[in-house]
Amino acid sequence: MTGANSKFKFLQLDMVDNVLSQYPDKRSAVLPLLHLAQSQEGYISAGVLETIANIVAVTSAEIASTVSFYTMFNTEPLGKYNLQVCQTLSCSLNGADELVDHICNEYKIAPGETTEDDRFTLMKVECLGSCGTAPVVQINNDYHEGVTVEFLDKLLDSLE
Numbered sequence: 001m002t003g004a005n006s007k008f009k010f011l012q013l014d015m016v017d018n019v020l021s022q023y024p025d026k027r028s029a030v031l032p033l034l035h036l037a038q039s040q041e042g043y044i045s046a047g048v049l050e051t052i053a054n055i056v057a058v059t060s061a062e063i064a065s066t067v068s069f070y071t072m073f074n075t076e077p078l079g080k081y082n083l084q085v086c087q088t089l090s091c092s093l094n095g096a097d098e099l100v101d102h103i104c105n106e107y108k109i110a111p112g113e114t115t116e117d118d119r120f121t122l123m124k125v126e127c128l129g130s131c132g133t134a135p136v137v138q139i140n141n142d143y144h145e146g147v148t149v150e151f152l153d154k155l156l157d158s159l160e
């Protein structure tokens, strides 16, 4: 038994048990549990923090500090499409800033914000690991390399 508090719907207990079974120390499963929770809930809520803390027997503050350290964890609900524009050197030198400015102007949002219709969230993120094909934009789990403003417009228009 995981010890997960059943009042939170986000964690499917069989998946939690599967994650925990891969680590001799429950605390080592914090990151995989956070990824699991985010994939199911879309973001890491206070309830998620508390539930994971209970599962691995640490304080919610410890889980919160882990979440705040990693930029891949979101603590607020996101739009349907999370536009993650790499801002690290190669991408920045190859047009990422122009992409961010374009999204801001086109959709009237700033980095970290979501459009009023909850369609797009814009994030400036650190290196996405494809520096040779900069600039790189990740939309949800899909990578797009060598992105131009024109390509980005077509891509975003094509999303349902």
Ligand code: FES
Pocket: 086, 087, 088, 089, 090, 091, 092, 126, 127, 128, 129, 130, 131, 132, 134, 135, 136
């Ligand atoms: S600098 Fe953008 S992918 Fe590495």
